[in-house]
Amino acid sequence: MSFSLGFSFKKEVALDGIFDFVSIGGGPAGYNAGLYAKRKGLRTLVIAPKKGGQLLNTSSVDNYLGTIELSGEALSERFLEHLEHTDVEVLGDLHVTSITKHDLFELTLEDGRVIKARTILLAMGSHPRQLGVKGEAEFANAGVAYCAICDAPLYKNKNVIIAGGGNSAVEAAIDVAKIAKHVTIVHRSTFRADQILLDKLNQATNVTIHLQTQILEIRGDDRMRNVLVLDKAFNSERSIEADGLFIEIGNLPNSDLVKGLVETNDRGEIVVNGKQATSLEGAFAAGDVTDAPYKQIIIAAAQGATAALAANEYLNTH
């Protein structure tokens, strides 16, 4: 075993007065926005209940320019270090529970405190999508898991199914295959993952792949035992035995907080323009919570930068 040390401490952050720019969210989008806003001289705050966002769920990031095989956590620490170096205030632990706008934005925190801001960034990111099949809720935490990096160590020498065919599913398969006895990937269409990841996956000797195969039901007794699948090519049903099912079928935006406040599309994603502005004046959005077609760290970060620059321009002209 090798050990790294994770970090996240509470720091006292003064919340009184008026902020020029507040990011709701401290993933790549919120962090980078905080950096850009602070450098423009804005009184800036980044609210980050989970410091680093989904980076903390990522075992290795290989596609952020300048990072070769860095763990998501290490990248997130580098980001935070950069923010601290630039004196960006980062508030940990507390979620925003409501947003209103009169002249100023008023953000209410979980503990009841209210933050006032001239402009805000919606950078709440996304959460894992569920399969929506019978048994999923029943066996949640009795075999059904949504965080591969957290739960993989619990499946030593066991049989695991991974649902999904994108990068996160294939990455999960590569990681879990190192620990589990056998990994079966089940995906209802064809792979969407990067070729470089698929090549890595092909090197594993304990992985079976079922494409065009749909999960219909998760079954078991006191814990999950197997899944019923539909083989679409043959239109036949069968069952695959497994101790665990890791669901990696994409994400849904964390946009409940702003339903009715800003325009969202039919997927619940916040609609933004080229300057990351939302339908509400002074409110910008960036990263996974937006209608950006691709959800990646570098894209979220870049959108955060655009949003901060656009907010600065807005403040200068209003």
Next chain:
Amino acid sequence: MEKMITKDIEKQVKDLFKGLVNPVRIVLFTQDHAVCETCEPTEQLLGEVVELSDKLSMQISPLDSELAKQYDVTLAPAFVLLDHNGEYHRVKFNGIPAGHEFTSFLTALMEMSGAVEDLPEALLDRLAKIDKPVNIKVFVTLMCPHCPGAVQKAHKLAMLNKNITGEMIEAQTFYELSESYRVSGVPKIVINETHELVGNQPIERFLDLIESI
């Protein structure tokens, strides 16, 4: 031996430790390397942490000692924290506090030293009313970003009520034990052996469940 705490982390921890109020003592329980693979790294990590403040000290005891019985320690590596009066407040860690659990460890040290963040009155009232023995086990893995939240709450409840014990259990090190508690996702919170909570829950949910037992 190569240090586990890098210069960079050392600086941050030292900054944090400026806030330590009273001395804290760590009592670590270990076994022979042959049966306990993570005992040595745990001893090293705790040793390096203790070095960073003169308010901290550590004592090492074998798992089969009287002392282990006194604190009801049955696994190794495991450690408990004692306050400046040498008093045990039922805050226990089973397994190395590395990865994300490093945060849980440092938070427990700060709180045991008296650098405590107050809970709302209403919660304290509910907590004070708990008069039955309560054991809270929080199963974690070191790569789980939302596990420290659950561990910290279990420990906080223990510190605030003498009937409550809070323990972190690292599921990879204590794999068989975790299997016997059917841990298939973390954090998994087990209260008095049979009552379960899944995920990092607010303190209210802990209290709801405890009150319902």
